[in-house]
Amino acid sequence: MRGLLAFKRFARSVSEPSDQDLVAGALNGEPAAFAELATRHRPRVERICQRFFSDTEQVRDLAQETFIHAYGGLQGYRAEIPFGAWLRAIATNLCYDELRRRRRRPEELVADFSAPEANWLGLVNTATPEELVEAAEERRESKTLADKLLATLKPEDRLVLTLQNGEEMSVSEIAGIVGWSEAKVKIRAFRARQALRRQAGRLVRPRKGGE
């Protein structure tokens, strides 16, 4: 099965046009070329947006906005940059804009949870680490609760933390995307981690016999 998939992928890579060909096609006014680009990069773009927002509709909105902006700015695309990386920069900036538009959740409201979220919190405090990993994948509230915690951060802090942890970007990559100095990125990341640790620490009960 795996071999068949690998073969299919190989066959596809031989027969399919590259991103650069598709960009050239889209610039020549071929809608199909841009549609193919969007189909190809959609999972990746959506994944980036998922790192910032737990709401599925919002993720789709932002992903579509990314492609719309990409289409509008296609003339300025330079072929030496991988198209996927270019899209990622657009998606990141759109998500950052959206974070700034949203009102930051006050820290004192961090204990304001729905019933499923409270259940998940109970599980976090009682289940074994293995159970937690499994349960987190199945429970949507694990994401919404994480989103609430992250929403207490400043947009810049959240951006840095998300890119560094979720997208595994280096400090220089983040600095390049958002246009900050590397020192600023490092400071933001440090502060964000501290704030998040403080917030999350308030919700985790010390184990019996512990500190």
Added chain:
Amino acid sequence: MNCFETRQDFVSFWQSALDGERRRELLAHLKGCFKCDRAFRAFALTAPMLHSGGAATAEALAGATPHTAPREVSDVASLVTPQDKRNVQDARSVQIEMPIDMNGVRRADADHAAEILRRASVYRLADRRSSRQWREAAAGLSAVAAAVLLAYFSVAAPAQSFDDVVSNTDSISEPAAQPDTDFLGQQIPSMPGASNDFAG
């Protein structure tokens, strides 16, 4: 395994990417170390947003949607060819400044792009965008209608129509006391103390 090493492995453990031996060591450490156990639980609160979907790059490259991708990270990772990995590395090594003017997308381009995405069934958002516009327009119209109705009902309606007045003889009666106004309709101020002149 010490505390530092344990905490370094939280992400890999969360993404089920730790090998058997290392995983066992981590679990044993968590069992015995209260501080690390608590740190892991705090980590688990934000990990679903920050660290889930570690295989998403492989997922995207493999052309699978997030819903159909296998859950095992190792399975997905095995589908990625060395060329894919090189592409990802290339993508990461590029320094990208703000690629486009985020406010500079022309309306026509945006509509065209949305139409392409809709036709390709990539997103149905184009429909949503237009339906949202319709909803906004409908909301605007209903607000205007409500304002007109409010204005209409707030103006005092005449008690009788002209025909009623003509046909109703009772209406030709003593005129009501006219307010003290001059020929321009302006109020004539009453004389102070006038009513008292004849008093007593």
